[in-house]
Amino acid sequence: MPHEKPPLRIASLADQCVQCGLCLPVCPTYALDGNEAESPRGRIAIAAALARGDVEPTAALREHLDHCLGCLNCERVCPAYVQYGELLVETRAMIGPMPGRPRLLLAMIQRPALLRLAGRLGKALGSARWKKRLAERLPAASSWRAALNTLPDAANDDALKSSLADSPSAQPSIALFPGCVASVEDAAAQQAAIVLLRAAGYRISLLPAFCCGAIDLHGGEAQGAERAAQRVRDAWQASGAEQLVSITPGCLGTLRRALPGVTVADPVTLLSARADRLRFGPLARSVALHLPCTQTNVARSEEALLSLLRQVPELEVKPVPRPPHCCGAAGSHMLEFPERAARLRDDTLEQIAGLAPQQLLSSNIGCRLHLAAGMDEGGRHWPHQHPLTLLARQLIS
Incomplete structure (x- = not known):
């Protein structure tokens, strides 16, 4: 149904829901609040009402959509095979990003070069000694407080030595997508993936490090998400590889959306096969x-x-x-x-x-x-x- 206009597509996706409620026991936000509006079934009803113009996207109403984690536990148990993730993305794109979204902070974490610079500055300024005290001075609901608390004191792993050089029997060819935060904070895992995939007989190439667009896609920033998707497509075409992998499962859905028809996998799936x-x-x-x-x-x-x-x-x-x-x-x-x-x-x-x-x-x-x-x-x-x-x-x- 990609030819349908967004409101029609949202309404069509919502109509697949049979309101059985099997999604409620596996929904983390419903468990947190015990509120029907904080469940997949409730959010589907809200999305349908917004798409049909029955209600306006007031702050109180859209908050229930913004609270959704996008975990997709509901899709896993849905007997009607509702495409809840697609419905959520389409609805957020239709109503736009939530008010108060921490755009500056999100823009920074989407850029590996800025993340590396922030890490070097933090290390030079001894952030391990003062970041907790600074975070405690900020409100509990502050995005910057949460960011400070997640800032690593030091690298968690020593980098592994790896090579992208081919071995004679290596096939098929795999492109590794580094991502944004993972390319900086999980560099050891990226190197580990190269080591393991080469040992399993795959030929590896490394794509440039940038954001796949997941943050914008799930935040209702449709134009930013499409720019990132085009960058993914360009990098993929230049790689000449047969399959794409990412060490971060959180990137897979967005990469698959950008590259329909391309095999985009978790490296452990390929490793398990060999x-x-x-x-x-x-x-x-x-x-x-x-x-x-x-x-x-x-x-x-x-x-x-x-x-x-x-x-x-x-x-x-x-x-x-x-x-x-x-x-x-x-x-x-x-x-x-x-x-x-x-x-x-x-x-x-x-x-x-x-x-x-x-x-x-x-x-x-x-x-x-x-x-x-x-x-x-x-x-x-x-x-x-x-x-x-x-x-x-x-x-x-």
């Missing part, structure tokens, strides 16, 4: 595995990841129970609604604490930074990293 080529050394450690919503509901690669981790001898892998269904990071949600995001995060951290891990693994950099900020506040100190980084360090070459 797991017989990979050997890992033992690691006597207990790890809690946090599975981001996008990994389970978009990449759908949780089983592939678990299979790979279980190939590491002596490693005890404990998946974090669900519920809670979302840690609250949800792209820019943790900056736009920090108090709500913190409540969801606290529930997740309680589940992690119950596993008594020695280390925390999570493949989405936003989730990891968000959880780490909660760990700091709660006096918990689990080392945390991307699962690919752990796998690459245990790889026997």
